[in-house]
Amino acid sequence: MIRSDAVVKPMRSIGGFFAMSLDTLVQIPRKPFAWREFLYQSWFVARVSLLPTLMLALPFTVLLVFTFNILLIEFGAADYSGTGAAYGTVTQLGPIVTVLVVAGAGATSMCADLGARTIREELDALRVMGIDPIQALVVPRVLAATFVAVMLSSVVILVGITGGFFFSVFVQHVTPGAFVGGMTIITGLADVIISLIKAGLFGLAAGLIACYKGISVGGGPAGVGNAVNETVVYTFVALFAINILASTVAVQATL
Amino acid sequence: MSTGVVSRRFPRLQKTMRSWAGGWMRVGTQTQFYGDTIRAIGAAFVHYRIEIVRLIAQLGLGTGALAVVGGTVVIVGFLTLTTGALVAVQGYNQFAQVGTEALTGFASAYFNVRLIAPLTAGIALAATIGAGATAQLGAMRINEEIDALEVMGIRAVAYLASTRVIAGIVVVGPLYSVAMLMSFLAARFGTTAIYGQSTGVYDHYFNTFLNPTDMVWSFVLAVSMASVIMLVHTYYGFTASGGPAGVGEAVGRAVRASLVVSAVVVLLLSLAVYGQSGNFNLSG
Numbered sequence: 001m002i003r004s005d006a007v008v009k010p011m012r013s014i015g016g017f018f019a020m021s022l023d024t025l026v027q028i029p030r031k032p033f034a035w036r037e038f039l040y041q042s043w044f045v046a047r048v049s050l051l052p053t054l055m056l057a058l059p060f061t062v063l064l065v066f067t068f069n070i071l072l073i074e075f076g077a078a079d080y081s082g083t084g085a086a087y088g089t090v091t092q093l094g095p096i097v098t099v100l101v102v103a104g105a106g107a108t109s110m111c112a113d114l115g116a117r118t119i120r121e122e123l124d125a126l127r128v129m130g131i132d133p134i135q136a137l138v139v140p141r142v143l144a145a146t147f148v149a150v151m152l153s154s155v156v157i158l159v160g161i162t163g164g165f166f167f168s169v170f171v172q173h174v175t176p177g178a179f180v181g182g183m184t185i186i187t188g189l190a191d192v193i194i195s196l197i198k199a200g201l202f203g204l205a206a207g208l209i210a211c212y213k214g215i216s217v218g219g220g221p222a223g224v225g226n227a228v229n230e231t232v233v234y235t236f237v238a239l240f241a242i243n244i245l246a247s248t249v250a251v252q253a254t255l
Numbered sequence: 256m257s258t259g260v261v262s263r264r265f266p267r268l269q270k271t272m273r274s275w276a277g278g279w280m281r282v283g284t285q286t287q288f289y290g291d292t293i294r295a296i297g298a299a300f301v302h303y304r305i306e307i308v309r310l311i312a313q314l315g316l317g318t319g320a321l322a323v324v325g326g327t328v329v330i331v332g333f334l335t336l337t338t339g340a341l342v343a344v345q346g347y348n349q350f351a352q353v354g355t356e357a358l359t360g361f362a363s364a365y366f367n368v369r370l371i372a373p374l375t376a377g378i379a380l381a382a383t384i385g386a387g388a389t390a391q392l393g394a395m396r397i398n399e400e401i402d403a404l405e406v407m408g409i410r411a412v413a414y415l416a417s418t419r420v421i422a423g424i425v426v427v428g429p430l431y432s433v434a435m436l437m438s439f440l441a442a443r444f445g446t447t448a449i450y451g452q453s454t455g456v457y458d459h460y461f462n463t464f465l466n467p468t469d470m471v472w473s474f475v476l477a478v479s480m481a482s483v484i485m486l487v488h489t490y491y492g493f494t495a496s497g498g499p500a501g502v503g504e505a506v507g508r509a510v511r512a513s514l515v516v517s518a519v520v521v522l523l524l525s526l527a528v529y530g531q532s533g534n535f536n537l538s539g
Contacts, residue, residue, distance in 0.1 A: 109504055
């Protein structure tokens with residue numbers, strides 16, 4: 001006999017997630033908008049993410065540039081290393097690195113915070129007082145994650161390309177002028193805009209998943225720990241799934 | 256009657272120095288924990304063999320809600336599947352721009368092995384087995400189960416941390432094989448079935464440029480990533496504090512730290528292995 005619980009439970013969480021996402025999207029334009037919470041959350045996510053993002057962006061791009069340059073030097077086309085660095089950083093590494101950290105640092109804290117509040121029944125107390133927790137807590141958090149992801153991804157792209165430049169020029173002896181000149185050969189404005197849109201989508205997904213996992217938590221400290229663990233896993237899975245779809249669309253749009 | 260307290264000299268300087276010292280203290284305690292964990296690996300093998308086997312099963316298949324979607328294997332496989340497909344999407348289209356789309360098989364054999372699969376697998380490992388370990392150990396710490404273990408005379412570091420590091424290293428072999436296969440299959444499927452390249456062309460360039468030595472190094476990268484990820488995550492779980500929210504924050508901090516550390520490990524190992532020459536010969 002199949003335990004109906006094992007089938008029904010994931011279905012119910014998927015349904016709950018979509019219901020909450022819909023609620024959130026409906027509540028975004030509704031007044032009063034929780035400005036204070038939004039600013040506080042944005043500042044919080046930016047503060048915990050900024051340093052790790054930069055520390056993650058550098059090794060990722062240096063590795064990309066290193067691997068790519070081995071190939072180009074073998075071909076005798078090292079002058080094009082800027083092209084590869086810019087294309088890889090703008091289309092993939094920028095948005096991905098940003099959201100890995102926004103999901104790993106910001107979303108986990110959001111989920112832990114909301115989860116602890118759920119366990120202490122603060123959310124029920126809010127509802128009793130006639131305050132919608134979605135409007136007061138979830139909407140500002142989701143928007144903050146989206147906003148910070150977009151802002152951070154541009155920083156990541158800048159830092160990544162700068163790191164790639166220094167590594168190529170000073171370690172692999174690429175001509176600096178050729179590196180800079182090659183950057184815009186296949187990477188244009190459309191790529192940059194799509195990259196920012198991608199980062200925004202990732203941030204939105206991370207915020208929604210974190211908030212859903214946070215407000216649907218149960219079972220004490222172990223429950224919060226598991227919810228945060230699931231947040232990390234599901235955001236990473238969602239991130240990679242969205243990434244392949246968005247990249248396919250982007251390739252069609254820009255070529 | 257209130258007695259006046261003499262204010263300390265140079266309060267700001269003292270505060271800065273104390274936060275500096277605190278930072279160094281943290282580095283020190285972390286290093287000490289890693290040393291203890293690695294040193295206790297022998298003891299874990301001798302005394303807690305059953306626990307190791309249990310953890311290997313748990314890490315490989317996942318627990319709770321993650322087991323429902325198929326566990327660690329499926330998640331690692333899925334993440335590398337999407338990044339492998341990226342090779343097809345971006346590689347094929349960019350190569351087609353200059354009329355060399357036949358080389359997509361080469362891109363799969365070269366970039367998947369050296370760059371994409373190790374980085375993606377590191378991310379996936381940190382999210383699944385790493386974060387899971389932190390959540391478990393953090394909940395144990397908050398519930399004072401770790402203290403209870405020590406009271407009962409069980410070596411907590413060996414029993415909880417070392418066993419997890421061993422299990423992580425054991426589990427990463429099959430997991431990384433799945434990751435590699437998935438990224439190769441996705442790149443091949445995308446290029447041949449969706450973009451319509453003939454399978455013969457793809458396989459020819461793929462097999463020509465697939466370097467067995469690179470594959471071995473790729474596995475070395477994966478194993479070293481798994482060990483640092485498990486070390487970092489067990490540390491943050493072991494030292495979690497501050498109630499239910501504290502467990503969550505520990506997981507977040509651990510994921511952040513282990514992503515950075517594993518990326519740096521991959522970078523340094525790649526630089527050491529491939530070096531200036533690159534160990535790559537186009538003409539064979």
